[in-house]
Amino acid sequence: xxxxxxxxxxxxxxxxxxxxxxxxxxxxxxxxxxxxxxxxxxxxxxxxxxxxxxxxxxxxxxxxxxxxxxxxxxxxxxxxxxxxxxxxxxxxxxxxxxxxxxxxxxxxxxxxxxxxxxxxxxxxxxxxxxxxxxxxxxxxxxxxxxxxxxxxxxxxxxxxxxxxxxxxxxxxxxxxxxxxxxxxxxxxxxxxxxxxxxxxxxxxxxxxxxxxxxxxxxxxxxxxxxxxxxxxxxxxxxxxxxxxxxxxxxxxxxxxxxxxxxxxxxxxxxxxxxxxxxxxxxxxxxxxxxxxxxxxxxxxxxxxxxxxxxxxxxxxxxxxxxxxxxx
Numbered sequence: 619x620x621x622x623x624x625x626x627x628x629x630x631x632x633x634x635x636x637x638x639x640x641x642x643x644x645x646x647x648x649x650x651x652x653x654x655x656x657x658x659x660x661x662x663x664x665x666x667x668x669x670x671x672x673x674x675x676x677x678x679x680x681x682x683x684x685x686x687x688x689x690x691x692x693x694x695x696x697x698x699x700x701x702x703x704x705x706x707x708x709x710x711x712x713x714x715x716x717x718x719x720x721x722x723x724x725x726x727x728x729x730x731x732x733x734x735x736x737x738x739x740x741x742x743x744x745x746x747x748x749x750x751x752x753x754x755x756x757x758x759x760x761x762x763x764x765x766x767x768x769x770x771x772x773x774x775x776x777x778x779x780x781x782x783x784x785x786x787x788x789x790x791x792x793x794x795x796x797x798x799x800x801x802x803x804x805x806x807x808x809x810x811x812x813x814x815x816x817x818x819x820x821x822x823x824x825x826x827x828x829x830x831x832x833x834x835x836x837x838x839x840x841x842x843x844x845x846x847x848x849x850x851x852x853x854x855x856x857x858x859x860x861x862x863x864x865x866x867x868x869x870x871x872x873x874x875x876x877x878x879x880x881x882x883x884x885x886x887x888x889x890x891x892x893x894x895x896x897x898x899x900x901x902x903x904x905x906x907x908x909x910x911x912x913x914x915x916x917x918x919x920x921x922x923x924x925x926x927x928x929x930x931x932x933x934x935x936x937x938x939x940x941x942x943x944x945x
Contacts, residue, residue: 778811790853
């Protein structure tokens with residue numbers, strides 16, 4: 619590939635002069651300018667700016683919209699998506715604070731301007747109209763907002779049922795449920811399964827909603843109040859390892875013997891469990907399969923637009939039960 623130095627050698631002027639002429643700077647005679655332009659064409663010279671533009675057009679991008687959360691789950695999720703997307707030759711753009719409810723049109727326009735071809739929504743939205751017909755393929759991760767929007771998630775209802783069934787099998791009849799799921803219990807599939815299974819055997823459940831932006835000490839305050847409100851509770855299902863760790867620490871500090879006084883079960887991944895230092899009982903999510911399925915689906919939507927995907931619109935990945943020392 620020809621360089622500015624090659625043009626300078628052919629025309630007989632300095633490299634700096636050639637650079638200024640090619641960038642329409644400086645004051646040179648028309649004859650010198652024509653010589654430089656002819657040499658550039660003959661040598662098939664391509665400017666660095668033109669190369670950058672060409673490379674930019676060739677880059678294929680997927681955006682991942684994450685909630686504003688300190689939970690390690692989302693860092694792990696982003697890492698897995700980036701690794702799998704790389705195998706499909708897609709670059710990943712992480713978005714957190716960019717997404718603003720009520721201003722979705724501007725958000726998707728900005729993504730399109732950045733060359734984004736598809737979007738993963740890992741931050742919860744309950745109104746499908748905010749992401750439908752935006753001109754960019756969208757797949758939601760971890761939740762479903764509409765049959766019209768492709769989704770890949772765990773079998774969340776099953777997860778709730780498994781947790782309730784396990785606690786009931788351990789003799790628990792008075793249960794607690796702790797969640798940070800956005801927008802309340804109405805859209806929380808794990809709560810739906812947990813409550814239904816508990817009700818089917820006559821167990822009583824008291825749900826507690828935690829803020830998605832709450833600090834650890836604030837969560838400890840709620841955990842303390844939870845135990846004071848229900849000192850006779852026998853079991854608790856917590857929908858994340860963050861809440862599980864907070865509850866374990868809080869309850870032990872209050873003199874609660876786990877699992878003799880209170881049996882605990884959470885929800886998470888083996889990767890997160892490995893960092894806890896405690897052999898928690900939990901419903902195990904297969905994040906790797908979720909990401910594999912989701913990336914394959916989104917890439918197919920990008921590269922084969924217009925295809926009907928009725929069978930693959932809502933993909934649910936199986937969960938399993940890990941019985942540890944807390945139940």
